[in-house]
Amino acid sequence: MAKSRKETMEENRARLLRAARIAFADKGFADASMDDFTAAAGLTRGALYHSFGDKRGLFAAVVNQIDGEMAARAKTSGARAGSGWDALLSEGAAYIEMALDPEVQRIVLRDGPAVLGDPSMWPSQSACLAETLRTVERLVGAGVLKPVDTEAAARLLSGAALNAALWVAAADSPEARLPKALEAFRLLASGLLAEPRASGRG
Amino acid sequence: MAKSRKETMEENRARLLRAARIAFADKGFADASMDDFTAAAGLTRGALYHSFGDKRGLFAAVVNQIDGEMAARAKTSGARAGSGWDALLSEGAAYIEMALDPEVQRIVLRDGPAVLGDPSMWPSQSACLAETLRTVERLVGAGVLKPVDTEAAARLLSGAALNAALWVAAADSPEARLPKALEAFRLLASGLLAEPRASGRG
DNA sequence: GGATTGACATACGGAGCGTATGTCATAGGT
DNA sequence: ACCTATGACATACGCTCCGTATGTCAATCC
Numbered sequence: 362m363a364k365s366r367k368e369t370m371e372e373n374r375a376r377l378l379r380a381a382r383i384a385f386a387d388k389g390f391a392d393a394s395m396d397d398f399t400a401a402a403g404l405t406r407g408a409l410y411h412s413f414g415d416k417r418g419l420f421a422a423v424v425n426q427i428d429g430e431m432a433a434r435a436k437t438s439g440a441r442a443g444s445g446w447d448a449l450l451s452e453g454a455a456y457i458e459m460a461l462d463p464e465v466q467r468i469v470l471r472d473g474p475a476v477l478g479d480p481s482m483w484p485s486q487s488a489c490l491a492e493t494l495r496t497v498e499r500l501v502g503a504g505v506l507k508p509v510d511t512e513a514a515a516r517l518l519s520g521a522a523l524n525a526a527l528w529v530a531a532a533d534s535p536e537a538r539l540p541k542a543l544e545a546f547r548l549l550a551s552g553l554l555a556e557p558r559a560s561g562r563g
Numbered sequence: 564m565a566k567s568r569k570e571t572m573e574e575n576r577a578r579l580l581r582a583a584r585i586a587f588a589d590k591g592f593a594d595a596s597m598d599d600f601t602a603a604a605g606l607t608r609g610a611l612y613h614s615f616g617d618k619r620g621l622f623a624a625v626v627n628q629i630d631g632e633m634a635a636r637a638k639t640s641g642a643r644a645g646s647g648w649d650a651l652l653s654e655g656a657a658y659i660e661m662a663l664d665p666e667v668q669r670i671v672l673r674d675g676p677a678v679l680g681d682p683s684m685w686p687s688q689s690a691c692l693a694e695t696l697r698t699v700e701r702l703v704g705a706g707v708l709k710p711v712d713t714e715a716a717a718r719l720l721s722g723a724a725l726n727a728a729l730w731v732a733a734a735d736s737p738e739a740r741l742p743k744a745l746e747a748f749r750l751l752a753s754g755l756l757a758e759p760r761a762s763g764r765g
Numbered sequence: 766g767g768a769t770t771g772a773c774a775t776a777c778g779g780a781g782c783g784t785a786t787g788t789c790a791t792a793g794g795t
Numbered sequence: 796a797c798c799t800a801t802g803a804c805a806t807a808c809g810c811t812c813c814g815t816a817t818g819t820c821a822a823t824c825c
Binding site: 389390391470471472474475476478479481482507509510512513514516517518519520521523524525527528530531538541542544545546548549550551552553554 | 591592593672673674676677678680681683684709711712714715716718719720721722723725726727729730732733740743744746747748750751752753754755756
């Protein structure tokens with residue numbers, strides 16, 4: 362049977378998104394060509410500009426997709442670790458490990474801010490950031506963390522985590538740096554604890 | 564008298580650098596045109612490509628210049644605050660305040676990583692990062708900080724500081740966010756302290 | 766003082782983005 | 796069932812801009 366108009370449209374959109382995601386991750390925003398996407402998706406520029414407006418719009422859609430996936434992973438990782446201090450640590454560790462993915466690095470961490478501006482201003486509002494913020498708010502409310510400004514704390518924590526990931530990924534042997542980065546992150550985060558337990562074992 | 568060949572060359576280089584720095588800060592890397600620079604400097608494409616190789620080379624030179632200035636400022640700010648824990652805090656605060664400069668934000672924080680890759684891989688090796696690293700090494704050696712991996716700690720601290728700055732700068736009223744960011748940074752950093760004194764007044 | 770070097774100008778090719786225009790299938794009205 | 800209209804998508808074009816290849820002229824060196 363013939364597919365409905367809506368179906369084919371969404372399918373084409375998804376194909377363009379997939380192709381763009383691969384090309385953006387592989388070549389970066391600047392060096393990825395619109396013609397590459399369309400060729401890979403078996404479509405033409407018309408479809409692309411019709412669905413996404415321009416190159417930035419397409420890129421924003423890709424970023425939004427990845428950001429959502431990351432937030433979901435962080436959330437489940439945090440939830441698996443409980444609901445207290447360990448949840449925050451686990452979320453941070455999840456960010457660091459996710460950011461080791463070259464796709465995440467290139468699209469979300471490197472090109473994202475340059476093309477779309479500060480993550481807190483993204484259309485997706487950065488689901489990652491929002492997730493961390495919720496966790497921090499919960500822990501401050503429960504008295505686990507000092508009464509710090511929650512937005513600031515969330516922002517610094519995720520910033521530290523993502524920078525840790527970039528540092529790890531830039532190494533010749535990332536696996537050697539990963540535990541160092543995790544430990545440093547744990548120490549930093551422990552500065553937010555209401556009652557010190559940083560020297561205890563994680 | 565006629566200027567020597569070397570003099571005019573360095574002068575032209577400096578003029579191109581100035582023009583590029585302004586345009587990169589104003590329009591960003593992608594939207595700043597080589598022809599704009601040369602027009603502003605009263606030269607042509609020939610001079611530019613002869614001196615800097617390509618657009619990335621020119622951008623790297625601008626980044627290097629700003630990075631050096633930032634490191635110098637952080638160093639003096641830290642030194643003015645003593646040689647211990649307060650020096651580290653002061654350096655961090657200096658980063659945060661410097662990163663409020665739109666020029667720094669756009670060139671160093673946003674476009675820099677996208678165009679040149681991870682800061683630790685920059686030609687300048689990121690003088691900022693190196694400065695923080697030295698301070699952390701000193702403090703770990705003196706027993707002020709826990710025996711953390713110095714590179715990791717330096718990287719996370721500067722990452723947190725710079726993210727704090729981006730967060731502050733993205734606000735409608737940055738001056739309201741600045742103290743919150745500084746306090747959150749102080750708390751995070753205090754997690755590295757060998758003996759807890761975070762709850763004491765800064 | 767002539768040759769050579771090298772800093773810089775000029776002209777060109779090629780790539781890529783965005784838009785304007787065209788086409789055709791599908792959905793809806795009668 | 797046919798006709799119309801909407802809109803998803805294709806095609807063609809212009810424009811900008813980067814990088815390079817070639818040319819030129821002044822300064823330095825022998």
